[in-house]
Amino acid sequence: MASRFRIGTALLGATAALAFSALPAHADVIATPDQGDQPKGEFVALKEGPRLPKHKERYIETAIIRLQIEGQKDTKVYAYCVELPTELTNGDVLREAPWGQHPNKNMDQFNKNAGKILWILTNSYPNLPMKKGKDGADIETKWGKQFDEKETIAATQAAIWHFSDGAELDMGDQRNGKDVKDLYTKFLEQAKDEPQPKPTLEIDPAEKQGEPGKSIGPFKVTTTASEVKLTANLPEGVTVTAADKDGNPVEAQKNDKDKVILKGDKFAQFLVNVPAGAKDGEAKFTLSAEAELQLGRLFVAKDKGSVGADEVAQSLVVAQPQKAKVEKNAKAFWKAGVVPTTTTTTSATTTTTTAPETTPSTTSSTPANPAPGGGEDDLASTGASILWPLLGGLVLVGAGVGALFVVRRKKAGA
Numbered sequence: 089m090a091s092r093f094r095i096g097t098a099l100l101g102a103t104a105a106l107a108f109s110a111l112p113a114h115a116d117v118i119a120t121p122d123q124g125d126q127p128k129g130e131f132v133a134l135k136e137g138p139r140l141p142k143h144k145e146r147y148i149e150t151a152i153i154r155l156q157i158e159g160q161k162d163t164k165v166y167a168y169c170v171e172l173p174t175e176l177t178n179g180d181v182l183r184e185a186p187w188g189q190h191p192n193k194n195m196d197q198f199n200k201n202a203g204k205i206l207w208i209l210t211n212s213y214p215n216l217p218m219k220k221g222k223d224g225a226d227i228e229t230k231w232g233k234q235f236d237e238k239e240t241i242a243a244t245q246a247a248i249w250h251f252s253d254g255a256e257l258d259m260g261d262q263r264n265g266k267d268v269k270d271l272y273t274k275f276l277e278q279a280k281d282e283p284q285p286k287p288t289l290e291i292d293p294a295e296k297q298g299e300p301g302k303s304i305g306p307f308k309v310t311t312t313a314s315e316v317k318l319t320a321n322l323p324e325g326v327t328v329t330a331a332d333k334d335g336n337p338v339e340a341q342k343n344d345k346d347k348v349i350l351k352g353d354k355f356a357q358f359l360v361n362v363p364a365g366a367k368d369g370e371a372k373f374t375l376s377a378e379a380e381l382q383l384g385r386l387f388v389a390k391d392k393g394s395v396g397a398d399e400v401a402q403s404l405v406v407a408q409p410q411k412a413k414v415e416k417n418a419k420a421f422w423k424a425g426v427v428p429t430t431t432t433t434t435s436a437t438t439t440t441t442t443a444p445e446t447t448p449s450t451t452s453s454t455p456a457n458p459a460p461g462g463g464e465d466d467l468a469s470t471g472a473s474i475l476w477p478l479l480g481g482l483v484l485v486g487a488g489v490g491a492l493f494v495v496r497r498k499k500a501g502a
Contacts, residue, residue: 117184117288117414118158119165119387121176126154126166127214129241130268133261139172139197139253147263150245152214153404155182155387157412165381165412166214167404168245170198170205170252180401182387187284189388190403192253198403201251203281205405206384208251210282212244212275213237214408215383231274235267243271248405250276285382286312288414291375295419301364304420306331306357313377313414316350318358320373325363328373332356360420370421381412 129150140146153176157163169176171192190198198205209215211230218237219228227240235243246268249255257264257272289311298304309316318340320328330340330348333356340348340355350358360371389401 116390117381117412118390119155119182119184120158121178121180121182122154122156122164123176123178124154127152127241128238129245130238130265131263132242132246132268133258133263134246134249135256135258137253137255139249139255146258150242152241152407155404157410160413163410163412165410166407167387168209168248168407169402170248170386170405171403172249172253172255174400174402176402176404181390182401182404183390184288184381185386185388186287187386190386191388192403197254198252202384202386203283204279205248205251206282206285207279208244208247208275209383209405209407211278213240231271235271239265239267240271242268243275246272247275247279251279282384285384286310287385288312288379288381288412289316289375289377289416291416291418294417295421298360298362298420298422300362300366300422300424303329303359303361304422305359306335307359307373307418307420308357309355309375311377311379312382313379316355316375316377318348318350318373318375320371322371323366323369325366326369326371327361329359329361330355331358362420362422366422368423370419373418373420374415375418376413376415378411379414381406381410383407383409 129152131147131149134140134146134148136146153167153169155165155167157165158181170190187199187202190202192198213227216230217226218240219226221229224230227235231240246255246257250257250272257269259269287310290309292308292310296304296307318328318330322328328348330338330350332338332354335357338350338354340350383406385406387404387406389403
């Protein structure tokens with residue numbers, strides 16, 4: 089099959105156009121705490137420090153936190169805490185995010201040590217079973233028969249807090265058992281940096297502008313899925329080219345008129361081909377997949393309006409890989425005689441690039457909105473500018489007043 093394919097020419101009509109317009113620019117993996125039946129660890133006694141919970145209690149319960157993926161009733165995800173001072177409530181709404189979006193800006197402990205935290209997660213419970221793991225990959229074989237589940241959870245969480253918040257297990261406190269202290273020490277001594285895991289599904293840039301007669305893109309796709317479905321409603325003559333990471337075209341398998349299945353092991357990007365002379369327009373794309381939510385992926389507060397009554401949300405890391413359905417959207421738009429522009433969203437910055445053919449490109453960068461976390465200063469501003477809605481409202485009000493005035497004059501003349 090040819091690698092250049094046509095998707096859904098005028099197939100979906102007005103209803104589809106409305107459905108596409110209602111989709112957000114990004115559809116993140118969203119989760120909420122489900123703290124009913126979750127594995128509990130022993131309490132741990134920590135040394136005094138600046139990152140203790142708000143209640144300032146040093147003797148803290150540990151647990152593997154269970155999350156419910158939004159819209160996927162049967163998908164449960166297990167996680168550990170990576171933001172010690174902030175409590176977790178069932179009203180919090182969390183989203184998958186890259187490591188750089190952890191809200192702990194003051195100490196930046198997590199961003200420095202996230203690779204070590206991933207190593208601990210990889211080598212502890214529940215990623216490894218307590219015993220009888222395949223080829224000896226279990227806690228009993230790796231660390232010793234003396235550690236039970238509660239001790240392992242406690243030592244794992246305490247070691248993670250050490251790297252995420254600078255907390256230290258109090259070795260002189262008799263409330264900490266010998267096994268917990270021993271396993272905690274092993275984790276700290278052996279932890280080493282691991283690379284950041286892949287996102288479930290990511291498109292970069294989210295939207296890009298071009299001009300007729302040229303290809304718009306590439307739109308780079310990063311995913312853990314083995315295949316991705318791309319759905320679009322394209323204007324007449326517009327096509328899409330799928331390519332590998334080096335830009336070489338790859339074959340795409342159609343499964344119906346408006347969907348194309350792209351193989352994840354080869355598919356890494358796509359371009360939108362707009363014919364010369366085409367009218368100004370746009371194309372919206374939805375990429376969907378069943379992907380793996382990988383070990384070590386970060387979950388932070390979705391936005392300021394999605395946290396519980398305490399107005400903060402605890403940040404978490406995935407403790408066991410899990411399959412999840414995910415969907416992301418992208419848009420290409422074109423206009424004759426305009427300079428191509430790109431809006432790119434990364435873990436740390438939002439970059440707008442203007443790239444005319446005859447002059448060097450210019451780039452301006454601004455910090456991305458921080459994820460809401462343990463303090464008021466960390467909360468992202470999510471409100472859009474009210475200038476244009478306000479002006480629109482004033483115009484409508486003025487029009488209404490004018491119409492009323494005309495009607496009254498007519499009545500007076502009658």
